Amino acid sequence: MTTEEFESLLDHCCKILTEEARSVGFTSSKQFENRVRAVLSVLTADDTSIEIDFNSPAQAFPDIAVGEYGVEVKYTTADTWRSIANSVLETQRVEGVKYIYIVFGKMGGMPEVRWGEYETSVVHVRTSHVPRFEVEIATDKTVARESLFQQMGIRYEDFRQLDMSEKMKYIRAYARKIHPDGRLWWIEEKETDGHTLPIQARLYTNLSPEEKKRLRAEAALVCPGIVKSGRDRNKYDDVVLYLLTYHGVLCHQARDLFSAGSVANPKNDDNGGIYIERALKLIENEMKQAALEMDDAIFIEYWGESVPPERRIARWLEKADDVAKDWKPSESLFHD
Template identity: 75%
Template sequence: MKKAEFEALLDRCCTQLTIEAQTTGFKTSPQFENRVREVLRDMTIAESFLIDLDPHPQAFPDIAMGEFGVEVKFTTNDTWRSVANSVLETQRVESVKHIYLVFGKMGGTPEVRWGEYEQSVIHVRTSHVPRFEVELPSEKTAVKKSLFEEMGILYDDFRKLPMHEKMKYIRAYARKIHPDGRLWWIEEKETDEHTVPIQARLYTNLTTPEKTKLRAEAALLCPKIVKSGRARDKYDDLVLYLLTYHGVLCHQARDLFSAGSVANPKNDDNGGIYIMRALKLIETEMVEASLTMDDALFVEYWGESVSPERRITRWLEKADELARDWKPSESLFLNN
């Protein structure tokens, strides 16, 4: 199959999946990815492709079809932007030469589109390891240069570099987009892991609405915050999330949930468990976060994909296992 023929196949695939998205709909990333795999299999039944219906969960791209590959992204939000795969690509399927992105968007008007992977990668952000961000063009956003155009290197050349060589390009890109910002990972390190941000802000300097939003997101992703006060690691994931995904440095993570100004803003001296009181005050924001945050974040922090409508329930299950002296499910989200 030639490149033009494969792209025509993607046209047909996305047309069918758009119809399904607007009728029966898709609720989760795994459901959508499996359906993409099935449709491509059915449409190429006469070809020699052998599509693995149960691939390695970390394989990149998600679907290998000879020299062609498809990376699948899905969101319940009205956006064509998403966190993507690790820069490392440790589980790269080497037989694949041409990678495409198939993106399912359920927010707004549900639709499925495709794009060339190299042109769709428009940013790199730090996490436990640097991760790409992808975005397909839309009527709401201007067409952006690909990350590889910004860095001055072809994707196929970049992916073959050792990690410390990749980081040289990423550092140069960081300096380019934030020429006046403070770079916290500018030093040379021959390491696979980088957990510091391109540009950092102090949590104390944020507006109150932004503080509340970030506290809600961090609390949702990091249920360990309900652990005993003696647990040394209870705030580790939270601090790394704020730092690596939002570039926010929090000096005293404990104060985000245990300080009196957060857990007891009315200063009513009613006592109680401060972490429980602090979480109760941001229940609405946590529910909002559960419905809008990217599924890739839950896979990264929880180790599993959870549909938006089940995330609060799953958080309570996790929190109940971690808490001592109180049971979160008996105190929080009682109206959900």
């Protein structure tokens, strides 16, 4: 199969999936990925040299192998063509795949499915527990846009074959290029690069009230361990790491995010109660919104599982109930 033939196949696949997205919709990333796999299987049925694996490993990259072509599937409920992508490490690279494409299902706004070449769609690199790419499908192919690899001055095929220490040299150079005046001490080379931090940072105290509330809601959703006993010394560690690695926000008083009177008792009404419970009740709507919009990759990383957007609040309550002491979150939160 030539590149032109495979790209024509992707055109056909995305047209079918767009029609389905607008008629019946896709409610989870796994459902969408399985449907992409099924449609590609039907479209390549006459080619006996291609056998699509319907039981590929969960962390395989790319998600679907079609002979020497690979398809990485991205899905979002938001109205955006940008998403967190795979790890820079690519430890689960599928053997035999030479050319990688992205099939992106956008369910927000007017649902649509598009494809793009992987190398040209990678536009940024950010770090969480390990550095991860960000991808974006171009909405106008006539507008020139530099990919991350063009900005770093290396072909993707060459970059992926480097060891991690060599990859980090390119990532550091890229960070300094886009933030020439920034403080980049946290990505400077150390004895080990097993865990790196983000390439830009802001102080939480300098954010607007609206952004503070939105980020508190995201952090609370991703880190249900915040409901643990106040005597648990480490319960805010994941919150700090989430804000720093996903948003570049440094919060040096993490406890104040949820237990300070200004966020748990803004009216200063002296009604007592559990401060974390009161703080969470004040951001329930923002947590619901975050549950619908946040990228599935974040939940896989922090929760260790993929959860459909409409199930995330219920799953959060289950997790919170398991670790809370002296109160049960499901009995008081999200009842409206």
